[in-house]
Amino acid sequence: MITIPYLTAVSTYFSYGLLFAFGQLRDYSRLLFDWWRTNNLQGYAPICLAHEDFYIRRLYHRIQDCFGRPISSAPDAWVDVVERVSNDNNKTLKRTTKTSRCLNLGSYNYLGFGSFDEYCTPRVIESLKKFSASTCSSRVDAGTTSVHAELEECVAKYVGQPAAIVCGMGYATNSAIIPVLIGKGGLIISDSLNHTSIVNGARGSGATIRVFQHNTPSHLEKVLKEQIAEGQPRTHRPWKKIIVVVEGIYSMEGEICHLPEIVSICKKYKAYVYLDEAHSIGAIGKTGRGVCELLGVDTADIDIMMGTFTKSFGSCGGYIAGSKDLIQYLKHHCPAHLYATSISTPSAQQIISAIQVILGEDGSNRGAQKLARIRENSNFFRAELQKMGFEVLGDNDSPVMPIMLYNPAKIPAFSRECLRENLAVVVVGFPATPLLLARARICISASHSREDLIKALQVISKAGDLTGIKYFPAAPKKQDEEKYGIKLD
């Protein structure tokens, strides 16, 4: 849990209050100066009321240049960020033709498959020439090619479940699968920091939703006991079924889920477990099989395993893995399978080739090297950042590390300072995170070399000094320790 220092909380509230006050002032003066200008709505209701996009107009637009930066090369370790200029105080940004080569610490490229790969890309181009970019048809009509069938088998074997089904987009996988599995009369218990796609899928299903404290198995047990004893709201009938939804790595915290305890609680209370491994599949575990391998949980205990291919496999799409009957049922009823265009065949081939490289089936040990390198890189980077005095969240081995910023002014300051030194970082504020807890999020990749990381550390340290985000005392330097050692001798 993040405990914000008292003084920082006060200054953050004050900053937001100031921004809010200035924004309101500007809105009032606009009303005053524009009251005689007739609006051209002609009787239509306004699409967006003033207070609905207040945050976008008055707060977000000021720092708009820190987000949505276009790149003109592959999202590899080094990337060409396109420079943008604004003539109207950041309200609109125009692309220029200048680019700057920056070290990329923002893309989800955990194993380095995000650019041209010597094994995968030739096979992808071959499959493109054979099957073309799209099948223009849903999976049940004419969208299933031999590559799709091979992909589903391959994914099921890799993840450790009997069968799998693949969908063209990770977000749509959650939104389309959860309503099929549970409906009115069921209960979904989800972690408080779950991703929007899970929240949307749960809302679309019509089941009752309850939330348990982030990553706290004891609170989950308390909620389960209460809910089973109470039954459905108002009628008190027993629940039809209960599904507990957790994620492998939480993308905004970098924390790994306490899976063994959660699975044992769910087994005791007969609830079903739905694990969303969007960030953890391919990135953690000895052979990259995700959080189950890392924490030693048997995959047969988890009823539904979901994941995406965007992060570690350098492609697009999502999958669901489970028992053969479950997958057969989903293939017959899931709307994404029946109505949506199937995943593009070259992307499917990329996933198959990436899995083959990871497992070493391509004849080299590049996969094992990549997995070892990402673990080393993440642990080294995290340790160094903590030594410098930054407040870094997340567990060891996780390639996602958020650095706390807190104040709203530090968000653009940190981002722009890093860009000036050719380092591309991602900063996140409200509404993706709680209001007070803005942060910069670093994503380490296996294609970063040690020199890249050392350079990044220097730049971050400099930017951190300038913006004052080293909230913890820095660890004493090694030379002092040696000096004391010599004295004792």
Next chain:
Amino acid sequence: MASNLVEMFNACLLWVTMILEDPSARVVLFGFPIRGHYFLEALLGVVIVILLSQKSFKPPKRPLTEQEIDELCEEWVPEPLIPPITEDMRHEPPVLESAAGPHTTVNGKDVVNFASANFLGLIGHEKLLESCTSALEKYGVGSCGPRGFYGTIDVHLDCEARISKFLGTPDSILYSYGLSTMFSTIPCFCKKGDIIVADEGVHWGIQNGLQLSRSTIVYFKHNDMESLRSTLEKIMTKYKRSKNLRRYIVAEGVYQNSGQIAPLDEIVKLKEKYRFRVILDESNSFGVLGCSGRGLAEHHGVPIEKIDVVTAAMGHALATEGGFCTGNARIIDYQRLSSSGYVFSASLPPYLASAAITAIDVIDQNPDMLVKLKQNIALLWKGLSDIKGMSLTSNPESPIVFLKLEKSSGSAKEDLLLLEKMADLALKEDSVLVVSSKRSFLDKCRLPVGIKLYVSAGHSESDLLIASESLKRLASELLKS
């Protein structure tokens, strides 16, 4: 007699007063002589105070004890995660072994493909393959991030600009999945309390968007303008007072579930009369209708500015994946921050965006593909006009040719099984791949089910002939009764 009673009464009263007065006849407190009746009043006061201070009776609260909770948890038995699998759920779709063009290979055999929405025959076009290959070599496959965090590649911005130029709108926004375009756009603009009037035959993506928006939804009869008019009239009289109530009409250009074409000119007239905004899904009409492929607006001669929001999935005429939304700059800007499918999801792989740009260039330079498509549709209609047991219900100009069963067996499930059998036999015996309607239990659409054929500009006359002969034969065999 009466006087006696009165006398007795008076004597009693005097006697009672004397008794009350007697004990305190000589008490003087603080200068006031205490009268006897004060004692009575004091007694009454004490009784009132005692009554008020009593708590009212409440049945005692008994929360469940720990042991009872544990017992309930032990006894509770959940339903199985999925219902038991029946035979019809084990049906396997055909597996293609080559590109899904007008001809494809299934199980080693060459079949004629009417199941891909490849309306202009762009699957396998060399220009598209070339641009995809160069994009793959430069950018790799995936974009590794959402649009806000270094997932915006310059091909995405070029693609958005190209689409806007082609359609003549100020701005567009690109989504990474066709189905998610509609269910992200609608909740962005429609919130709780707004009113949406939607056609009852819209596809699942739109239905999911309507449900997620939590607005009031009113359906009108499929493609029936009279029903739309009366619905709008009813709504306007009911909700006359709110000025800030947002009102939308949602329709599709060519309906996925029935092949009908929406009469846009009448919809626009109604929209202007009642001050509604129109959200139009042009997945199956973009690149197909209109003399240069600019969609429904060109087909009906309506200026594109009159339609507020146009969305389309690119997995149909453009032969790539993903979707886009286009409209005026304010609408598109707002979506870049509030549309959940855009903000919280990875962006479209760059090679698909460059394929889209090339596809639009090809359509711009070769408008004769559209003429060929129209000719093919007309030929197929001629071939299927005398089919027995089924009738053509789609619009004669729509690229989706829809055959519905004339006599339904009463249960949707039976009909679906029969149509599936028909499609399987068409593939096995005549090597023709057609689509039988599929309905998920989540789908609220109640339109009649049938066989769909997606006509492509790449089909030859003999292909169309084979398909119509095969369907006529199977219809007369299977639908005898």
